[in-house]
Amino acid sequence: MKTQNPDYREQVRAIFDKAPFIADLGLVLSDLGPGWCDTDLVVAPKHLQQEGYVHAGVQATMADHTAGGAAGTLVRSNEMVLTAEFKINLLRPALGDRLRCRATVLKPGRTLIVAESEVYAIRDGKEKLVAKATVTLAPVEKGK
Amino acid sequence: MKTQNPDYREQVRAIFDKAPFIADLGLVLSDLGPGWCDTDLVVAPKHLQQEGYVHAGVQATMADHTAGGAAGTLVRSNEMVLTAEFKINLLRPALGDRLRCRATVLKPGRTLIVAESEVYAIRDGKEKLVAKATVTLAPVEKGK
Amino acid sequence: MKTQNPDYREQVRAIFDKAPFIADLGLVLSDLGPGWCDTDLVVAPKHLQQEGYVHAGVQATMADHTAGGAAGTLVRSNEMVLTAEFKINLLRPALGDRLRCRATVLKPGRTLIVAESEVYAIRDGKEKLVAKATVTLAPVEKGK
Amino acid sequence: MKTQNPDYREQVRAIFDKAPFIADLGLVLSDLGPGWCDTDLVVAPKHLQQEGYVHAGVQATMADHTAGGAAGTLVRSNEMVLTAEFKINLLRPALGDRLRCRATVLKPGRTLIVAESEVYAIRDGKEKLVAKATVTLAPVEKGK
Numbered sequence: 047m048k049t050q051n052p053d054y055r056e057q058v059r060a061i062f063d064k065a066p067f068i069a070d071l072g073l074v075l076s077d078l079g080p081g082w083c084d085t086d087l088v089v090a091p092k093h094l095q096q097e098g099y100v101h102a103g104v105q106a107t108m109a110d111h112t113a114g115g116a117a118g119t120l121v122r123s124n125e126m127v128l129t130a131e132f133k134i135n136l137l138r139p140a141l142g143d144r145l146r147c148r149a150t151v152l153k154p155g156r157t158l159i160v161a162e163s164e165v166y167a168i169r170d171g172k173e174k175l176v177a178k179a180t181v182t183l184a185p186v187e188k189g190k
Numbered sequence: 191m192k193t194q195n196p197d198y199r200e201q202v203r204a205i206f207d208k209a210p211f212i213a214d215l216g217l218v219l220s221d222l223g224p225g226w227c228d229t230d231l232v233v234a235p236k237h238l239q240q241e242g243y244v245h246a247g248v249q250a251t252m253a254d255h256t257a258g259g260a261a262g263t264l265v266r267s268n269e270m271v272l273t274a275e276f277k278i279n280l281l282r283p284a285l286g287d288r289l290r291c292r293a294t295v296l297k298p299g300r301t302l303i304v305a306e307s308e309v310y311a312i313r314d315g316k317e318k319l320v321a322k323a324t325v326t327l328a329p330v331e332k333g334k
Numbered sequence: 335m336k337t338q339n340p341d342y343r344e345q346v347r348a349i350f351d352k353a354p355f356i357a358d359l360g361l362v363l364s365d366l367g368p369g370w371c372d373t374d375l376v377v378a379p380k381h382l383q384q385e386g387y388v389h390a391g392v393q394a395t396m397a398d399h400t401a402g403g404a405a406g407t408l409v410r411s412n413e414m415v416l417t418a419e420f421k422i423n424l425l426r427p428a429l430g431d432r433l434r435c436r437a438t439v440l441k442p443g444r445t446l447i448v449a450e451s452e453v454y455a456i457r458d459g460k461e462k463l464v465a466k467a468t469v470t471l472a473p474v475e476k477g478k
Numbered sequence: 479m480k481t482q483n484p485d486y487r488e489q490v491r492a493i494f495d496k497a498p499f500i501a502d503l504g505l506v507l508s509d510l511g512p513g514w515c516d517t518d519l520v521v522a523p524k525h526l527q528q529e530g531y532v533h534a535g536v537q538a539t540m541a542d543h544t545a546g547g548a549a550g551t552l553v554r555s556n557e558m559v560l561t562a563e564f565k566i567n568l569l570r571p572a573l574g575d576r577l578r579c580r581a582t583v584l585k586p587g588r589t590l591i592v593a594e595s596e597v598y599a600i601r602d603g604k605e606k607l608v609a610k611a612t613v614t615l616a617p618v619e620k621g622k
Contacts, residue, residue, distance in 0.1 A: 414528075424561050
C-alpha cells in the first residue's frame with residue numbers, strides 16, 4: 047500500500063506517545079509500515095478480569111488502537127483517524143505473559159479505512175490467536 | 191425477565207469487585223436488576239486518547255463489562271458469562287466529566303445471551319449517547 | 335430528526351422501486367418518516383433455508399435495505415446512501431407468515447449515518463423479535 | 479482442521495440443495511474441505527440494487543451461507559449449524575459477471591464456530607475483494 051505522508055512513522059508514533067490511556071495500559075508500538083502496525087503488551091495483574099484472563103476490554107483496546115496505527119500510516123500529514131466502529135470476536139480465553147497484535151489495512155479509502163487486527167497471547171513461548179477484530183476508521187482533518 | 195439465581199446481585203457485584211482491570215479503570219456498578227445493569231465512570235486524564243476524547247477502548251470495556259453484568263443477572267448460581275463477541279459504534283467524540291452505561295438483555299438463552307449497551311457522556315449536566323454496542327455472551331459453568 | 339429534502343418520500347420510494355433484488359424478494363415499503371422506515375415481507379417458500387426457517391440472508395437484506403430507507407430520508411436530494419457495514423444478530427429461528435422490519439436512525443451525520451433495524455416474525459397473529467442489526471451507511475453524491 | 483463426520487461432503491451439499499432461498503438466488507457450492515467452503519454466483523439482473531451494483535443482501539447471504547458450509551464440515555453427523563450473528567463490511571461497489579466466496583473457519587468449537595468469508599467480484603477476468611464478513615455459528619442437534 048502507498049502512504050501519502052513521508053513522515054508517517056513519526057505521526058503514528060505520536061498517537062501512541064500522546065494517548066494517556068495507551069501509556070497507562072502499557073501498550074507499546076513495536077513496528078509499522080505502510081498499511082500495517084504491530085504492538086506488544088506485557089501482561090500485568092491489572093489487565094485481568096475476574097477469572098484471571100486478560101479482560102476483553104484490554105484486547106479490544108489493543109485491536110482498536112493498533113488498527114488506528116495501521117490506518118494512520120496511510121492518511122495525509124494534516125489528517126488523523128477516528129474509529130467509527132469495530133467488532134471483535136474473543137476466540138479463546140487470553141492467558142499469557144504477553145499479548146501481541148498485528149493490524150493490517152484491508153481497504154484504504156478517502157472516507158473510510160477498514161483494518162483487521164489479530165491479537166495473540168504468548169504463553170510458555172507459544173503463540174495463540176485469542177481475538178480478531180474488524181475496525182472501520184474515518185480519516186478526519188486535524189484540529190477540526 | 192426472570193432470574194434463576196436469588197443471589198444474582200452478589201454474583202454480579204463479584205464480577206465488578208474481582209476484576210482488576212475494572213477496578214483499575216474505575217468502573218463502578220451503580221444499579222442492576224434482572225436483565226439489566228448500570229455503571230458509572232468518573233473520567234480521568236488517564237482515560238483519554240491523543241485528541242483528549244475518552245479512548246474507544248475505555249468505552250468498549252464499559253460496554254462489554256456492563257453487558258456482562260446484565261447477562262450475569264440471568265444465569266444460574268454455578269454459571270458465569272464470557273463474552274463471545276461484541277460490536278461497538280462510536281457515534282460521537284466522547285467528551286465529559288463522567289460516562290454512564292446501561293446494558294439491557296435483548297435475548298436471554300441457555301447457550302447465548304445477547305445484550306445491548308448504551309454509553310452516555312455527561313458534560314455540563316447534559317447527557318449524550320456516545321456509543322452503542324451489541325454483545326453476545328456465553329454462559330459457562332464456573333471452574334470449567 | 336430533520337430532513338433536508340422536501341421530497342424525501344419519493345426519493346426513498348425510488349430505492350425500493352428501482353432495486354431489482356428487493357422487488358424479486360417481495361420486500362415492500364410500508365411507511366416512513368424523517369429518520370425511520372418500515373417494511374413488510376409476505377413469507378413464501380422461496381425465502382426459507384434448509385430447516386424451514388426464513389434464511390438469515392433474507393432477514394439481513396430486509397435489515398440492510400430498511401436501514402437504507404431510514405437513512406435515505408435524511409440526506410440531500412442530490413445524495414444517496416450506500417451501506418458501509420452491518421452486523422446482525424439472529425435471535426430466534428424466524429418462523430411466520432410475515433416479517434416486519436422497522437429501522438431507526440441512531441445517529442445522523444454528513445459522513446456516516448448509523449441506523450438500527452429490528453426484524454419481527456408474525457405467526458398466528460403474534461409478533462416476535464427475530465433479528466436486530468446495526469447498519470453504518472455513507473451518504474454519497476448521486477452519479478459519482 | 480479435523481472433521482468428525484466422514485460424510486461431511488454430503489451433509490454440506492444438503493444445506494445447499496435443500497435451502498430454497500439459496501437455489502432461488504443461484505448460489506452454487508463449488509468446492510469444500512475440512513474447515514473451508516467455496517461458492518459461486520452468476521450475477522443476474524435480479525441480484526442488483528438501485529445503482530446497478532450487486533445488493534448488499536446478496537453478498538451477505540453468500541457470506542453467511544458459505545460460512546455455514548465451512549462450519550458444517552466440522553460438526554458431527556447428528557448436528558447442523560445455525561448462524562448466531564454476522565458482521566459484513568462492504569468494501570467496494572460489487573460490479574461483475576460473477577461473485578465468488580471463500581469461507582474459512584477461524585476457530586472451531588463445540589458451542590460456537592467462528593468463520594470468515596471473503597466475497598470477490600469477477601469482472602473482465604479480474605477479481606476484486608468486495609466484502610468481508612465474520613460469522614459466528616452454533617452447532618445444534620438436528621431435529622431439536
